[in-house]
Amino acid sequence: MSSTTISRFALATLGLGTLAATTAFGPPARKTSPPQQGVGISLANIDQSVSPCEDFYHYANGNWIKNNPVPAAETRWGAFNELQDRNIAVEKRILVKAAADRSAKPGSNLQKVGDFYAAAMDSAAIEAAGLKYLQPRLTQIAGLKNLSDIQKYMADPKSFGTGWYSFGVRQDSKNSTQYAVAMGQGGLGLGDRDYYLKDDGRSKGIRAAYKAYMTSVFQLLGDAPSLAATNADAVLALETKMAQASRSRVELRDRLKNYNKVTVAQATKDYPSLDIPLVLKENGLSSAQDLIIGQPEYLTAANTLMANTPIADQQQYLRWHLVSGVTSALPKAYGDASFRFQQVLTGAKLQQPRWKRALRATDGALGEAFGQLYVDEAFSPAAKARAKEMVENLRRAYAERIMATDWMSADTKKEAIQKLNAFAVKIGYPDKWKDYSKLKITRQSALENLFATAEWAGKDNTSKFGKPIDRGEWGMTPPTVNAYYNSSMNEIVFPAGILQPPFYDPKADDAVNYGGIGAVIGHEMTHGFDDQGRRSDAKGNLRDWWTKEDNEKFSAKAAMVGKQYSAFSPLDSVHVNGDLTMGENLADIGGLTIAYQAFQKTAEAKGGQKIDGFTPNQRFFLGFAQIWRANQRPEALRQQIQTDPHSPGQYRTNGPLMNMPEFYEAFGCKEGNKMVRATQDRSRIW
Ligand SMILES: [Zn+2]
CATH class of the missing domain: 3.40.390.10 (Collagenase (Catalytic Domain))
Structure with a gap:
């Protein structure tokens, strides 16, 4: 994209915030009042031992x-x-109140916000559910037998964390009055191509921690230790090949080089293993005539890899991308494994408290559903003016x-x-x-809420196609x-x-x-x-x-x-x-x-x-x-x-x-x- x-x-990585009404972006200070001393600049923060010119x-x-x-x-x-x-x-006050309100009208934004937050906070219910809500999806992946099955899984908007490539609808950068279907590189579990490709100490350490993270998760899912390690190796090997075909972050900045419009017919011919017509059909996009391909050489590599990688390895890849995307809504051991990996990446010493993680998840899933409540409390028309x-x-x-x-x-x-x-x-x-x-959204399962939200967001995106x-x-x-x-x-x-x-x-x-x-x-x-x-x-x-x-x-x-x-x-x-x-x-x-x-x-x-x-x-x-x-x-x-x-x-x-x-x-x-x-x-x- x-x-x-x-x-x-x-x-x-900086995202959230809300404000107290008293500190909001208020009306302009009256120009006639004298400037106040000690406001705006914190004098206590200044270090007089350092020269401002140095x-x-x-x-x-x-x-x-x-x-x-x-x-x-x-x-x-x-x-x-x-x-x-x-x-x-402020956000916490809104969410806690919504979660406590059991009389909210079913289907209302208040009900959804309250139930989403309450389910994410209910660690006892999450522990008790175990893999109950995940199992049908794991079984589905285990049942994929051949390339055609993989293609169907990839095309299905209900599938979660499919990886392999990015796909979606966005404005056409050369014709900004139209939406276009776009595809490009994607599907790496580590946040950057170079983590797979560089051989300095830190990159190697991150790869080792990533492998350890995958191994723990596969064991939690029931794999014997040696099988878990073998599966982690398979995923890492596949993602490394994908990384080799990916553009660097600097290359991705070039807007012209990352805009390659082709006809759907041409793309179907160029990347037959991706079964692009099926992907379009399942997402309600069969009327698209063109595709904007971000990185053609990546899709060429993905096309070859999908055709040639053993199905068993692809299953591990899809299984990993399913589970690693939802560790926050799985039993504690999954979240702990994820945090151990995060510690290596970021140096964090302690996991964030559950309420903060649940709050961020609710903002990410339903931010505009309680945005109105937040604005009512924290933002005035004068501030806007x-x-x-x-x-x-x-x-x-x-x-x-x-x-x-x-x-x-x-x-x-x-x-x-x-x-x-x-x-x-x-x-x-x-x-x-x-x-x-x-x-x-229901109070029953934090995990089902994540799946429902992802599917809804995908449809919300693809349904724009063809509209103003x-x-x-x-x-x-x-x-x-x-x-x-x-x-x-x-x-x-x-x-x-x-x-x-x-x-x-x-x-x-x-x-x-x-x-x-x-x-x-x-x-x-x-x-x-x-x-x-x-x-x-x-x-x-x-x-x-x-x-x-x-x-x-x-x-x-x-x-x-x-x-x-x-x-x-x-x-x-x-x-x-x-x-x-x-x-x-x-x-x-x-x-x-x-x-x-x-x-x-x-x-x-x-x-x-x-x-x-x-x-x-x-x-x-x-x-x-x-x-x-x-x-x-x-x-x-x-x-x-x-x-x-x-x-x-x-x-x-x-x-x-x-x-x-x-x-x-x-x-x-x-x-x-x-x-x-x-x-x-x-x-x-x-
Ligand atoms: Zn900027």
Whole structure:
């Protein structure tokens, strides 16, 4: 699904959040009231022993970093997590109340939310059920006799965790008014191709832990120890072959190379073992004429592998992908095995409490079913209006920056402004909520609820085909502490969960809010003009609207950013991957620049009055830096560097600032200071 870019603001793994009504993104502070001391910037977090011109991140956050180690059940701890925790408290209240309400109308959202959470919390019932609800599916896999049986299983929308390849309906990136059927690489149990292919100590350790995890699960399912190990070897060998045929995360970023439209007839001929006509038919997509193939060479390999891999090995693969996807709803021993593996990946010391896992699962399955309740409690129309106002201020500032660039031609500027003006903006929560009426949820079995939800979500996706584009749809639930840009929709989206302190605080001065949520808004806007986002136009279609010369100039500036970030090294021998993080780094740099430009128009910036000893511009940069305070376990940091397109927080802070003369000036930094790049080494695009 990579040629529709959905660029998130924060770590892929950061998700949930809710907010208390008192701290919500409220109405604007009255402009006549004097700025308050001690609000917005936390002076206690600042480490005065570090020079702001040598390492601004540690200057702004050093004391917080020393005083806030990562809690045992977490892998990373920072401002995002603190906010999430406040949000989760609100969500928990909603879910506990819904679970206690036995009189909710059957089939209502309240009944579904309450029953889903209650079933996920009922560890006694899960233990007592054992494999009862899983067994029919295990028996079905054990009964697959030949390739035709495998094909039928793969095509059936009721099957869970089928693996092998990705499949679904999405917007056509070159014709954004239409939905298209897309297929591509997928089906690896480990989160990244390179975990299978690299021979460094950490990769080998992760493979060993993965094999141990599979072996424990196969034993729990009843295999004798030696058979369990043999089965784990078979799955690992098969997934390694799939990994060899898979593209790297950097290769997957290229939207043009990952868009290959072919006719269904051609794809059927090219990949006969996949039985594409059957897959389409079973999913109600027989009318599709074309397919968008993300990675043709992967499907070629999958086609050969499916035909040539012994059925017994494929059964183990399907069995593993079924069970590993639902360990949270199986007896405790399964969850424990999963956590032992997670510990190696992320360094977590303690499993998260059951209620937190159940809450996340409920948000993932039914987020919009209780999103309304959450919004009623935590988000006001005034908050929405205030966010909208800031977005428009940023949009105006962006237009000025585009027009002021000295490297872009008038023709390209015209298209860029058209695209900027066309950005659709979504704030807070959907206008129209998802309809869950066809989803059946009961209190009886947490596992059945997971299967029902997956099947419903699959149908919800495939049923879009042939219909007009649903422009009201959201890709994040309202309590999420995150934001995104969607290139095919050409839209920027800000869930209610992020529109609160420390990103936006109605009690704080403009400097802090422009450094916080202003930089987030600018970040999402810049995704429309990052190295991949710039490839689509105002209508969301992949189309080259750049002159050859402008294209070359942009690429040279981006390459310089890539070089800068690849030189960052948070751990011995571990470097940021400047190619993987390119789009996010460009969005961080551009976003901060635009937020700064917008802030300059405020009365605070013009007045220049100090608050708590800092000038308005200093407070803008401090507010920005304090968003990124975090501690992270070394294992989680390594995982982030390998798999996440976002750079670690300290570089999301210092990286943009090192390119900004406005920052040098605010803190009196001089050439020779670490935060100051030589003129010829700076990158400024906007
Ligand atoms: Zn982003």
